[in-house]
Amino acid sequence: MSQFDFSPVCNITEDQLEAWFDHLDIVFEKTPRQYFVNHWLGDPDRSVKDVWVVMDNATQPPTIASTVRLFRRETFVNGQPQKTGAIGEVSTKKEYQCQGLSTRILDKIKEVMKSDGTTLSVLHSSAKVDFYAKRGWLSTPKDQTKRSLSTMDVSMEGLSLEDVDVSDRDQASQLCSMHNEFTKKYNGTFKWSEGYLSLYIGAEMKSQEASTSWIRDESGKRIAFLFLAQKKGRHPDHTLTVRNYSALPQIDVLRGFTFRGFPVAPENHQEQVVYPTPLFEGDDREGQGIEVQRHVGMMVHPLSSQLDMKAFSEEKNVFWDADGF
Ligand SMILES: CC(C)(COP(=O)(O)OP(=O)(O)OC[C@H]1O[C@@H](n2cnc3c(N)ncnc32)[C@H](O)[C@@H]1OP(=O)(O)O)[C@@H](O)C(=O)NCCC(=O)NCCS
Incomplete structure (x- = not known):
């Protein structure tokens, strides 16, 4: 029997925020905890409903095993703003990796985005391009x-x-x-x-x-x-x-x-x-x-039939550094 007792993919509550920052601090060893706190507090569109986790209920108290955050944005494509789910803080604690947890959360988030009218998902990753490509986010030149x-x-x-x-x-x-x-x-x-x-x-x-x-x-x-x-x-x-x-x-x-x-x-x-x-x-x-x-790490996942990868090209693709998430 597995030593873990994973919850379904769910949202955190406001009182789990500190534990969530702690989780990010542990997984992203090189990034200071304050970076995640700033990205949270500085985002007028933040919501705990966009912070998705899998918990391990075998520990007392339960541990955040894996998480993904959705940043709500609007992205210009061909002059029109597209309702966007920007994917960030993708992280699974070492002891829980390679058990499909990130994949489960990303699948859940895609389902949520499709049902709430989000037309585009974006993310930036240099080291994990293949990981995201297998899961539907495709690289577009920047x-x-x-x-x-x-x-x-x-x-x-x-x-x-x-x-x-x-x-x-x-x-x-x-x-x-x-x-x-x-x-x-x-x-x-x-x-x-x-x-x-x-x-x-x-x-x-x-x-x-x-x-x-x-x-x-x-x-x-x-x-x-x-x-x-x-x-x-x-x-x-x-x-x-x-x-x-x-x-x-x-x-x-x-x-x-x-x-x-x-x-x-x-x-x-x-x-x-x-x-x-x-x-x-x-x-x-x-x-x-x-x-x-x-650069190959600008990755997009069109979620509407109105939008496809052909919209994105090296002549027009720009991502401003200041908007990093
Ligand atoms: C990348 C990461 C989020 C994957 O989480 P996970 O829950 O283990 O992912 P899953 O079990 O759903 O999928 C496992 C996949 O990730 C790969 N993977 C798992 N751990 C990895 C690691 N440390 N480095 C690189 N790839 C890893 C596996 O090879 C597998 O790939 P495949 O299914 O495409 O063949 C996790 O390793 C992690 O948190 N890494 C540190 C933080 C990070 O780099 N986040 C991404 C920021 S862009």
């Missing part, structure tokens, strides 16, 4: 361009920077509109609400060695927004990452100015910048100092 700043000289005349304050209602509203209008050209990007911007993205803005700026024209009008971070670790070599960018429709020549104007570190310390390749159409795809990197 390209990023890395290039040296010296290839990006553009006149800065007449433009200026202003710090963004998302606790200011007017700025939050303006940024949401600018972001949604701009980002709906791409597939895989999330639609922002003001609550999501001020809480979730707002926390991201504060969390790293980051800079968020409005770019203003000569008249002082805000014409673009740029969220840059200097990420140590993933791009350790003085590389800036564009975590989010948007601009009014007629604006497209800001890049040299904005990247060089990055206020976090002295200008000459930043040598390279990484951004989603579709961002600047018409750039040389490859050339001196320009490198296009293909």
